[in-house]
Amino acid sequence: MTAHTGPPRRRSAAPYLYIAPFFVLFAAFGLFPLIYTAWVSLRDWRLVGGDRGFVGLDNYAEVLTDDRFWNALGNTFGLFLVATVPQLLIALWLANLLNRKLRLQTAFRMGVLLPNITSVAAVGIVFGFIFADRYGLVNWLLDLVGADVVDWRGSRGTAWFAISVMVDWRWIGYNALIYLAAMQAIPRDMYESAALDGASRARQFWRLTVPMIQPTILFTIIISTIGGMQLFTEPLLFNYGRIEGGPLGEYQTIAMYIYQRTFRGNTEYGYGAAMSWLLFAIIIAFALLNFSLVRRSVRGSST
Amino acid sequence: MGAIRSRLRGFAAAALSLGLVLGAAACSAEEPKSADGKTTITIQWFGSPGFDQAIKDFQSANPDIVVKSENRGQLRDFQPLLVQWLATGSTQLGDVIMMEEGTLLEFLQDPSKWTNLLDLGAGSLKDDYLPYKWENGFTADKSKLVGLGTDIGGLAMCYRSDLFAKAKLPTDREAVSKLWPTWEAYAEQGRTFKAANTGAAWIDSATSIMQPYIMQNSDTWFYDRDNNFILDSNPKVREAYNFGLKLASDGLTSKLVRWTPDWDAAFKNAAFATVPCAAWGTGVISERAGEAGKGKWDIATIPGGSGNWGGSYLAIPEQSTKKEAAYKLLTYLTGKDGHLAEFKEKGGMPSTIAALDDPTFANATNEYFSNAPVGKIFGASVKTLKPIYLGPKHQQLWENVLERAMQAAEKGDLSADAAFAKAVTDGRKLATG
């Protein structure tokens, strides 16, 4: 039954058998769809009306002149910036607070991580009410302190702000824990020598802590990029489930626009696929940019 | 080799158990089974048409038919599913399908997917229905009747009599109706109301006047009868658009977006004095304005006198294998008795003349709206209704394109001209794409 009575072990079969399920399933549901997207993007193919044949790069040409695509792309990048910069800064600050001798350490860590374990859909719905245009909680607070009530869905800036709050609420704690872990790996004597040199705490934080955890910061930026480029649920539910993202598409992200063109309206698979590939190219470009930044920072710190 | 075989066996066991679990999970959607020679048919609807009692009545009269009802959520959820099922010939598609009038024509783009009800004998029912409702169930060439009407959205103007009193306007519904025989007169009264500084707006949104205004003045909207996209050249639509935005620029609108929590809350806060309301909309208002608004709302006739907003049809997919039974159910639900049951259950306004004239509907009053004779008011608004050709994608062109553009113009994000131009560009893309 077991190997010791059998012939010499054939080492070659087992490993392949063990990794096969992953590759088979991945090929079917991961790789194939990705490659097939490229094929579909070259065709005029719809759910209603079917495959109307090869059209070459027509879909791509149309995407490039589609101002709603550019609008959505701009929104996606804009939202990414508006959401990510404060998110990571606040996470850094929070990590710095957590990186001390604390009572109730685990409780605080769980407290800041709590938003991350809630469902995006639930968050989107609840924040939709918190940021209701006239009678929401935030507007009540603004009114309380004598400020003007804000029409959150009324303009690009306010809508972006509200959506960013949703995203950040969910991700600040997670990033803070990642930073905390990186901070704890910094050798103590580095701080001691910095303190001897008379560096203040703030100075130690910006001159020592932040540079030391730079690779981790870049890691979180990459993670946020991939998440940010796919932003869908928050703006959708912020707009009460409407895919157009505001009267003029002020907060329609690229994922929402792809969804709208592919699965609503004229159900244009080909056009949606072309947009997907362009989005893919953009993400790759972004990742490469990040990668080169990492490389430079690594080289910079080693010389 | 024994080792490998045992490994394989381990895998097989794992795969098998996984497969079993999957199989169990897949069984959640069960097929209708025919027991004792009974025919099981499935009806799929969205929203709350109030079919429950009518279906029960139908069941007791037709014991050989088992009706399975599927509530498929809201129109927005159901519509894409229907598109998908029809395109793929899915077995999930039921035997009787409810469709909204704005989306019906999209499905008529490919009428081969639908049963011609004339073949099942519906031709004799012509005189039962309001002409508006009957005509809109046909394909463009009139050769095929796809749907029969359930409810119709007769229109009136709901108003807050307490705000009217504050502004020294008459509050009696007869007198109020006389205030606005035309839309111009309505706007004029709005300016008077605004001058009285009650703190409330005259109407909820500029977009609210579009449906009645266009229905009264035009027999086309986004499309001509050959399905050409004519938004840019349809004078009546532009006229209505300009009229609505003039109300906004005169400061008469509350600039709200329908079906949002803010719009809901505005009813409670008495943020506006009038709102065009379809027959199905009285419940919408009473639910939102709540107990505090009871007796403060009333109903007058709509400026221009007639109008329709929404309403649905029932149709049978061509792929259904139980057309006879399906047709029986369809004609029951769209007939007088069905209509009256639906009216009693959820307030859906009948589209058959016999049900409209039946005392159950004709003499109905609405307690919440100061006992307004809703049967009479809404009934009158549809008797003179002229058919309008809506065309494929009407619903999306309205909800996702023109209404959005108009809201942007109302808020001042874009000029009226620029917003309309954008609607034309986006609309053409959607209509011809």
Add this chain to the structure above:
Amino acid sequence: MSTVVTPRRRRVPGGRLWEASPLTYVGLVIACVLSAFPIVWSFIIASRDNSSVYDIPPPLLPGGQFVANVERLLANDQANFLIGLANSLIVSTIVTISVVFFSTLAGFAFAKLKFRGANILLLIIILTMMVPTQLGIIPLYMLMIKLGWLGSLQAVIVPFLVKGFGVFLMRQYTASAISDELIEAARVDGCSTWRIYWQVVLPLVRPAAGVLALLTFMETWNEFLWPYLVLTNKTPTVQYSLSVLAAGNYSTDYVQIFTGTALAVVPLLLVFVVFGRQIIAGIMEGAVKG
């Protein structure tokens, strides 16, 4: 972008130099309050009647309507919330078991078995982690149509049975947590490769496998876009049910919506309360080698 769980080992003492000042506690308490507020608020609203959603100031105490609200929610035949909860449980459990099983298996193969092409195959897995699943969504959807899976649970299970991240994670952990000598010793004892995996490796990689299980379960539970696309309200997951509630804005029964959001979060809260330490440890240890 490599997140790696390293086995627990004593770290060189570092960080945490400073005593926490009262201000530190103030900052952390504010952060925790803001974190918890939306969740607590939705629970409070879920226990009150419909007028409280717009109550000014917002209610801070629960009311007595929770049971009534839950009953109304469960009676909603458009959202089918109970089916959604059950389906989410089924889907998340199957996906979690499968991901953990295949990941530990492949991770073991990559870490401890020598075979040709191992490096290039591992590189492929790492690359797949870079690709957002959303990009293949259109053909995947077409595939679901072809298979006739739209509207049924296979559509949200089968495509997610394996995860590149999981394989990579388990490979890293297995490589560092289990010495080659141990594997060799087991071989000398006559264990087959399968038994080595089952009886030696699997027990030893449990910490990382547990973290992978928790993360996978929560991720699957929270998945929104794909179920929203391929399911219907007859076989929803809980997130789909929520979307029905949220978009069903022709009704103003907001409390029902809040009851739904609260109930949808409860299972995750339970997992969090029980396994919070492990989840935090997983995230933090994963970051160190990031």
